[in-house]
Amino acid sequence: MNKRRCAIVVVALALYAALISVAWCVGTSEAMHKTEVLLDYAILDFRSTIFGAIDTMLGHIAKSSVRSFGQARPHTIEEMQVFAKVLDIDEINIVDRTGTIIAANDPRCLGVSLLDFPESGKFMVLTNGTTTTYSQQFRAGAHNPDVRRKYLGAAFPGGNGFIQVGFDEKHLSGLLVEMLGYVFDEWLLGEKGFFLCADVNTDRMISNPARHRDEATCLMEAGFDSEAARAYELKGETGTGETFVQTLFGEKCYCRNYVFGGHRFVPAVPESEYFGLRTAYVTVFVVLLFLVLAAFGWFVDRVMRDADSLKAYWASEDKRRAKDLAIASTIQNAAMPNVLPADPRFRLAADISAAKEVGGDFYDYFPLDDSHYAFLVADVSGKGITAALYMMTAKTLIKDTLLALHDPAAALTKVNAELCRNNPANMFLTAWVGVLSIETGYITFANAGHNPPVVMRKDGPPRYLRPMSGCMLAIMDGIEYKSRMTRLKVGESLLLYTDGVTEALDPHEVLFGDNRLLDVIGAARSYAPSHICKLVRTAVAAFADGSPQADDLTILALQYLAPPRVFSHLFPATRAGIAEATEFLDKSLESVGLAESPHAASLNIILDEITSNIVNYSGAHGFEVDITVVENPSSVTLVFSDDGTPYDPLGHIDPDTTLSAEERPIGGLGLLMVKKMSNEVVYTRGHNRNILKVVKSFPAVENF
Amino acid sequence: MQIEKKQDGSKLLLRVVGRLDTNTSPMLDAELKLDGINELEFDIGELEYVSSAGLRVFLGAQKAMNACGGKMTIKNPNATVKNVFDITGCSGIFNIV
Numbered sequence: 001m002n003k004r005r006c007a008i009v010v011v012a013l014a015l016y017a018a019l020i021s022v023a024w025c026v027g028t029s030e031a032m033h034k035t036e037v038l039l040d041y042a043i044l045d046f047r048s049t050i051f052g053a054i055d056t057m058l059g060h061i062a063k064s065s066v067r068s069f070g071q072a073r074p075h076t077i078e079e080m081q082v083f084a085k086v087l088d089i090d091e092i093n094i095v096d097r098t099g100t101i102i103a104a105n106d107p108r109c110l111g112v113s114l115l116d117f118p119e120s121g122k123f124m125v126l127t128n129g130t131t132t133t134y135s136q137q138f139r140a141g142a143h144n145p146d147v148r149r150k151y152l153g154a155a156f157p158g159g160n161g162f163i164q165v166g167f168d169e170k171h172l173s174g175l176l177v178e179m180l181g182y183v184f185d186e187w188l189l190g191e192k193g194f195f196l197c198a199d200v201n202t203d204r205m206i207s208n209p210a211r212h213r214d215e216a217t218c219l220m221e222a223g224f225d226s227e228a229a230r231a232y233e234l235k236g237e238t239g240t241g242e243t244f245v246q247t248l249f250g251e252k253c254y255c256r257n258y259v260f261g262g263h264r265f266v267p268a269v270p271e272s273e274y275f276g277l278r279t280a281y282v283t284v285f286v287v288l289l290f291l292v293l294a295a296f297g298w299f300v301d302r303v304m305r306d307a308d309s310l311k312a313y314w315a316s317e318d319k320r321r322a323k324d325l326a327i328a329s330t331i332q333n334a335a336m337p338n339v340l341p342a343d344p345r346f347r348l349a350a351d352i353s354a355a356k357e358v359g360g361d362f363y364d365y366f367p368l369d370d371s372h373y374a375f376l377v378a379d380v381s382g383k384g385i386t387a388a389l390y391m392m393t394a395k396t397l398i399k400d401t402l403l404a405l406h407d408p409a410a411a412l413t414k415v416n417a418e419l420c421r422n423n424p425a426n427m428f429l430t431a432w433v434g435v436l437s438i439e440t441g442y443i444t445f446a447n448a449g450h451n452p453p454v455v456m457r458k459d460g461p462p463r464y465l466r467p468m469s470g471c472m473l474a475i476m477d478g479i480e481y482k483s484r485m486t487r488l489k490v491g492e493s494l495l496l497y498t499d500g501v502t503e504a505l506d507p508h509e510v511l512f513g514d515n516r517l518l519d520v521i522g523a524a525r526s527y528a529p530s531h532i533c534k535l536v537r538t539a540v541a542a543f544a545d546g547s548p549q550a551d552d553l554t555i556l557a558l559q560y561l562a563p564p565r566v567f568s569h570l571f572p573a574t575r576a577g578i579a580e581a582t583e584f585l586d587k588s589l590e591s592v593g594l595a596e597s598p599h600a601a602s603l604n605i606i607l608d609e610i611t612s613n614i615v616n617y618s619g620a621h622g623f624e625v626d627i628t629v630v631e632n633p634s635s636v637t638l639v640f641s642d643d644g645t646p647y648d649p650l651g652h653i654d655p656d657t658t659l660s661a662e663e664r665p666i667g668g669l670g671l672l673m674v675k676k677m678s679n680e681v682v683y684t685r686g687h688n689r690n691i692l693k694v695v696k697s698f699p700a701v702e703n704f
Numbered sequence: 705m706q707i708e709k710k711q712d713g714s715k716l717l718l719r720v721v722g723r724l725d726t727n728t729s730p731m732l733d734a735e736l737k738l739d740g741i742n743e744l745e746f747d748i749g750e751l752e753y754v755s756s757a758g759l760r761v762f763l764g765a766q767k768a769m770n771a772c773g774g775k776m777t778i779k780n781p782n783a784t785v786k787n788v789f790d791i792t793g794c795s796g797i798f799n800i801v
Contacts, residue, residue, distance in 0.1 A: 579727050601753035601784040604723065608755040612726035658793055669792050670756035676791040 008300055012293050023285045027278035034274045035254045036243055042189050042267035043240040043256055050176070050260070051137075051237070054150065057175075058167055059133055061087050062154035065163045072096050072161025073103075080105035090149065091166030097127045097159065108143055123151070129159035137237050138169045172261030173199065177206045193269035196222060196248070200264050216249070223248045224266065229257045321384075328358040328388035332552075335362055335395055341373065344630045345438045345563045348375060349529035350556040351537055353500075353549070360387030360429065361498045361552035362395050366403075371438045374402050377450065377496040377556050378431035390427045394419065394473070398431065408433040408446035409483035412473065416448070416481070419474035428474040432496055434558075441488045441560045446481045448473045451502060454495040454521055455486065456532075462521040464514065465494070488560035493527040497536070500553035504540045507547050512540060529557035565592055567627040571611075573620045573642065578611045581625050585638075592629045594636070599698055602677040603636055606694055609670035610640050610649075618644025618690065635679075635697040641689045648683045649674075649692065707735050714774075715743040721750040724758030733761045742774035749780035754788055766797060777801055 065087065069075075072094050075083075084092045084105040094103035099114040099121070114120040119139065125131045135152035148169040155162040176197075187195045196219060198205040203218040203226070216222040224246055234241035234257060241256040246268070248255070253268040332354060341348055350363045360380025367373050376398065380391045397418055401411040412433060419429075432453060434445035449472035452464040470481040488494060497517070504512040520539040524532060533555045540553060567588040571577035585607050589595050607625070614623045620642035628637040649671045675681055680695035705722035716738070724732060738744070744765060748754075754762075762778070769776040778800045781789065789795040 575727055578725075582723075582725070582727070598783070604725070605753055605755045605784075605788065608725040608757070612755075612757060615726075658796075669759055673756055673788060673791055677787075 004304060005301060008297055008304075012297050016289060016293055019289055020282065020286055023282050023289075024278075027282050028275070031274035031278045032254075035269045038190050038193060038269050038273075039243055039254065039256050039267055040240045042193070042195065043234070043258055046195070046258070046265060046267070047237065047260075054167070054172070054175075055135055055152070058089075058135065058150065058152040058165055059154070061089060062133065062152050062163055062165045065092065065165065066154045066156055069094065069156075069163065072156050072163075075103040077105065077107050077110070079103075087165070089165050090168045090171055091151075091164075093164040093166075094161065095123070095153075095164055096161040099124055099127075102161075106143075120151075123153045123162065123164060126153050126155040126162040127159045129155075131155065141166075141168075169260070170262050173263065176261050176263055189267055189269055190273050192273045193267065196224065196264075196266040196268060198264050198266075200259060200262050206263065219264065219266070223250065226264075229255070229266075232257045234258045235260065324385045325356070325358055328383075328385045329354055331385075331388040331392060332358055332362065335392055337365055341365065341367070343367075343373070343438065344561065344635075346373065346436060346561055347529050347559045348557070349533045351533040351554070353537060353553040355383070355500070355549045355551050355553075357383045358388055359383050359500070359552035360391040360427075361500065361554040362391050363496070363554055363556045364395055364399060365556070366399060368403060368406050368435060372406065373436045373438055374399075374408075374433070375436065375496070375556060375558055376402075376431055376433040377498060377554055378429050379450065379498045379552070379554070380429040381427055382425075386425060387427070390425065390429075394429055394431075398433065402433065402435075406435065407483055408435055408444055409481040412446050412448050412470070412481040413479065416471075416473045416479050417477060420477040423474050428472045430472050434494070434496075436488075436558065436560065439563055441490070441492075443486050443488060443494065444483050445486070446470065446483050448481060451497060451499055453497075454517065455488075456493040456495065456521060456527050458489060458492055462495075462518050464518075488558075490560060490562040491527065493529065493532065493557055493559040495521065495532060495536070496554075496556040496558075498552060498554040500549070500551040501536060501540055501555065503551065504544050504553070505547055505550065506543050507545055512543050516543070527557075527559055529559050532557040561630065564628050564630040567591075567629075568624065570622055570624045572622050573615050573618070573644070575615065577623070578608065578615055581607060581611050581623075584625065585627065588627045588629070589636075594629070594634070597698070599636070599696060603638065603696055606638060606674050606678060606696070609674050610638075610692060610694070613649065613670065614640065614642045614644060614690075618642050618647055620644030620690075635695055638694045638696075639691065640694075641691045643689055646685050647690055648685075650681060650683050705731060707732060709735055711741075714741055715745070716741045717745045717747065719747040719750075723752045723754075724761070725753075725755040726757045729755075729757035729761050732758070733764070736761070736765055738765065738768050738772075742769070742772055744769055744774065744776040746776075746778045747780060748778060748785060749782070751782065751785055753784045756792075759788065759792060759794060762794070762798065775799070 065083070075094065080092055080103055084090070091109070092105050093101045093109055095114060096102050101109050101112050101114070104110050114123055119136065122136070123134055126134055133152065133154050136150065138148040138150040141147045141149045149166045150169070151164055151166050153162045153164045189195065196205060198219045203220055205216065205218055205222070219226065229244060229246065232242045232244045241258060243254050243256060246253055246255050248268050252271045254271070255266050255268045258265040332352070336350070336352060348365055350365070352361055352363065360382060361378070362380075363377045365373065365375040378394065378398070380387045380394060382390070394415070397415050398411065401414050402408065405411045405414065412431065430450040431448045432445065432450040434443045436443050447469040449469055452466040452469070454462050455465045456462045465486060467484045471479050502512055502514055502517055517536070520536060521532065524535055536555050537553065567584070569581070569584050571581045582604060585603060586595065589597070589600050589603065594600060611623065614620055623640055623642035626639040628639070674694060677696070678694045679697045680693070682693040684691045705720065705724065705728035708719040710717040718735065720732060722728065746762070766776050776799060778798050781800060789798065789800065
């Protein structure tokens, strides 16, 4: 059994225990409630029975006395005492209609007016001629507070006075035994509960549940602890008392303790009455719950096992996907051209940053002829290997078509027709295709549903190039794309990108957006393509701030530079020739605005060194100087060619510049200076000529 | 190139203006008559640039001064000229002020 299964079992058992405890508590509370109700009922039922019986008895006595006396008139104390004794009552008074006792068995009562006592005064209802009997509950007597006495009155005919009889509570003892003794024996509470009734003083039981009769004759023998029950003793005519626990006849019982009429009445409900049921319920619950939990455990285990196999499947699926992605990524990378064009008339840089799940982004650039250069960015729908393969197809198709037709719109129209013809996977793509006229800076372009490029002008902030776009490729057959034109001046740039840039999300799911892209580019100090690519990519990464890259991010920037200006002249290999060449260089630099450049002196020194070398040592008849000026980043290339003896100046060892004036051979310094003052020196020999190319580059002028 | 020359006994002052290259260096070389001179001073504040041909003239003059125990000073080179002196190691040989 593994750890997880152990954990499930432990949790299930804990749950099981918790639920059983809850069931037990609920069962206990329910049983207790039922027991209490039963005991309440027992007390109330008992009291109504007793008091009902006493009322009936006293009513009977009073009424028969009324009949015997006939009318309210005085009788001697002796007569009244005999009467009371015969009737077995404790007090008897004859009261006239004014409320005065005119005859009594107790001399203290004679002449007393009932109106002087609030409770006794209530008996005056018997004089209004409508009420024939009136009774009150046991209360402390007027003459002896220790004696609780009950009074009942019966009126003489016409309300002409009445007879009042009193009966003491302690007098009830014998009566109760007589009245109720047999009743208690059969008085069952619920199924198993019973009543115990015993004399308060002797503890002797006047009743005993039938089944226990032979076993006990007093409460103590039944197991009743009077001391413990004292705190729960209930007296009087109201309330039902408090429940307490005693062990009676060897069984735990819930009891009440009611003392009345010199007797103690103990209704008792054995625990088994209701609590037995609780145990049964809980047992059933325990079994059922166990079954439910077992089934649940089996189910969970099953689910877990399924989850395990699912996880294993996912792991293998992940591996497969990772492999797919690696393949897709390889295809994507292999498809992109990675050698930047070396044409000095424009610069181009491109960057693709594949998402984890490779999308179908691609860019491409290639020359159409000497003066036209094609460049494009496209985004294939979907991701992964399918998109990568489709991308390959689309890329090849676009390139081939463009090479054949040259016009972007015509090419896209044909590509669309081709892609629509065979598109089982319902893929589609967006593409922006441009062709740069290298000599003029004009760009002819067509857009198939792609994001508008950003154009960066010298005289204004970057903005989107947004003529109407055509439909996406491979969606609908027969679409005609239209070519449009824009022109880049020297130093101006165009930025193509895919939606991986503008739809990049930050951690709060905010879009990078079109405006942010303009802001980023607007802040650029240089519009050099490589700089822009880096800038945009860095900005997107900073914006995403660790959020996973959802889509490929492709950027392609192109900057137009003027076609280089070339000056070329042939000079005789003489001192005068050198002077002419110097003048030629001065004029050339002046014509391109570089006469005042701090680099002009270096170029002059270079020219002087090389030409004097040729004149002095090569034996050439003449030499040619070609000056090529490229703007921004500016570079001046000097190419010297002569028909002298083969001589590679670079093959010489540079002189030791640490020697003193005496030690130093004069000479050799010139070539050292050329090397140090230029960026590139290349010697070639061809067509029987020495050709030396020296390139001097200046830092790019910033801000365009 | 223009050369202004001023001699004060054994002290020779030369102000060189323009460019000192293959074509102009021989002119400067020709102006350097150093017999009896033991203090030589070039003011090159208005010298645009100097090529190796010009350097050779300066180096020759320095050697001549060293040989007779004289003293040579080059004053006010511009950035280009100073750069050439640095590249060629001449900064350590000439007394430049």
